[in-house]
Amino acid sequence: MSSKSNVRIEQLLTIEESIDELSELLIQVVEDGASIGFLPPLDPSAATLYWQNVLAPDVILFLAKMNDIIAGSVQLHLCTKPNGSHRAEIAKLMTHPNYRRNGIARSLMQQAEERAKQEERKLLVLDTREGDPSNLLYTSMGYIQAGRIPSFAISANGELHATIFYYRIIG
Template sequence: MLKIEEVKDIEIYIGTLSELLVQVVDDGASIGFLPPMKLSAARQYWQTVLNPDVLLFIAKLNNEIVGTIQVHLCTKQNGLHRAEIAKLMTGPNARRKGVARALMKVAEERAVSEGRTLLVLDTREGDPSNHLYESIGFIPAGKIPNFALSQTGELDTTVIYYKNI
């Protein structure tokens, strides 16, 4: 059974989340890191994630963490109505089981409860996530070529999405 939980204390999850991050990066996910990813680098990343404007959710399948998502609440005076979806990841063995869709649903619901009316995100052009985002109502706003370095040394295009909620 799939269960989504909000994380308030990263310490109890840091080992498992670090392993998940290494798995998804080494499997080719474009989430800001390049493979091969060291476990120590993943741990260092997770130690800095939680702060008052970042909401972190984990997905558990049969009590095992298989995915995560972040909602970054904009704190600028002119952006208090918006939030950014970040670091959506699903472990390679848990894909195609509704994990990412469930995480997106909870993230959107929480953004609404925080008074947000606009969500934004970006993802590498051509990734399977493009289909997910468009299927749940996100609209492509445009593309930025040469945005992110890939593991092959090439520069990938990113697609910027938005959704009024």
């Protein structure tokens, strides 16, 4: 669609103005088969409710925009436990199906990593369904597979899928 240079990453501090676009993003990626905790068909009210409850003091939300349209998002969850103040989790990396192959996911990951460093986090963790294209992205960015849990997530057709846990030391 567009070139990678048209991708703009920004932190979202409030949801209200973007909730319709975010809900549509979530619906589209779930419909396309993404394993991010929801099953298709995702009801618009459930998508809206999800986004209304995302932001918290320990959750940083980044959006990717192309031509002022939300094309993707990622969350950085800062661990608030005393023994985990050095780590954060990458969560819900999404790229709208119409905007894939534009470097959006990589740009979002890089922004999340930069913010984690600013927050003095030294360890990033994440998980993803085994076999998804995201596995290639994570390994290409230096994430190391820490383990695999079989039958972790169920798909719309009832099939059980393994999840892979990754980590990366960033500081």
